[in-house]
Amino acid sequence: SQTIHQWPATLVQPVGSPLSLECTVEGTSNPNLYWYRQAAGRGLQLLFYSVGIGQISSEVPQNLSASRPQDRQFILSSKKLLLSDSGFYLCAWSRGYNQPQHFGDGTRLSIL
Amino acid sequence: DAKTTQPPSMDCAEGRAANLPCNHSTISGNEYVYWYRQIHSQGPQYIIHGLKNNETNEMASLIITEDRKSSTLILPHATLRDTAVYYCIVRAQFFGNEKLTFGTGTRLTIIP
Numbered sequence: 001s002q003t004i005h006q007w008p009a010t011l012v013q014p015v016g017s018p019l020s021l022e023c024t025v026e027g028t029s030n031p032n033l034y035w036y037r038q039a040a041g042r043g044l045q046l047l048f049y050s051v052g053i054g055q056i057s058s059e060v061p062q063n064l065s066a067s068r069p070q071d072r073q074f075i076l077s078s079k080k081l082l083l084s085d086s087g088f089y090l091c092a093w094s095r096g097y098n099q100p101q102h103f104g105d106g107t108r109l110s111i112l
Numbered sequence: 113d114a115k116t117t118q119p120p121s122m123d124c125a126e127g128r129a130a131n132l133p134c135n136h137s138t139i140s141g142n143e144y145v146y147w148y149r150q151i152h153s154q155g156p157q158y159i160i161h162g163l164k165n166n167e168t169n170e171m172a173s174l175i176i177t178e179d180r181k182s183s184t185l186i187l188p189h190a191t192l193r194d195t196a197v198y199y200c201i202v203r204a205q206f207f208g209n210e211k212l213t214f215g216t217g218t219r220l221t222i223i224p
Contacts, residue, residue, distance in 0.1 A: 103155030
């Protein structure tokens with residue numbers, strides 16, 4: 001069966017510090033991968049998605065970037081965090097564009 | 113993607129069937145109905161999806177009306193672990209439409 005791992009579960013970072021969140025998927029190959037942010041009272045916001053290694057689509061302009069160095073690894077990064085980057089970050093995978101997306105347990109990021 | 117309307121909250125007795133309604137009166141022919149749920153502080157969990165036929169899996173059943181303007185998610189024997197926010201989503205499936213948009217959902221509370 002397929003599993004998705006995200007870490008860390010919680011993170012507290014100062015403004016201006018860098019960020020690296022990692023997501024890996026097991027039990028499948030060539031998945032579509034996604035990064036979402038869920039802010040309180042605002043629902044889900046798709047940040048990036050990837051259909052293959054090195055292929056990243058950005059949904060909204062922002063202070064974040066994503067990379068996919070390996071087939072089942074998706075990384076969310078920032079060089080300098082802003083207060084507005086606080087939120088619940090979720091990684092998800094699917095078998096393809098017509099398939100359901102399956103989420104990890106998320107990283108709760110607080111910026112001080 | 114079409115808009116959905118769900119009741120903000122519902123209660124259900126443990127062991128009984130939980131029936132969660134969703135209205136999607138503006139749904140178009142290529143849009144699927146998806147259901148996810150989110151337990152507090154966890155990532156969303158995919159439950160089921162369908163186009164026009166009723167669907168059943170190990171978690172739930174999805175009943176879609178003939179005109180496809182509404183649907184009902186049925187949890188046949190609710191347990192306390194089914195307490196969560198349930199999201200009904202209508203989503204067109206075509207290449208490049210990767211975004212999942214959650215509304216406010218229904219907060220289902222299972223009563224012991």
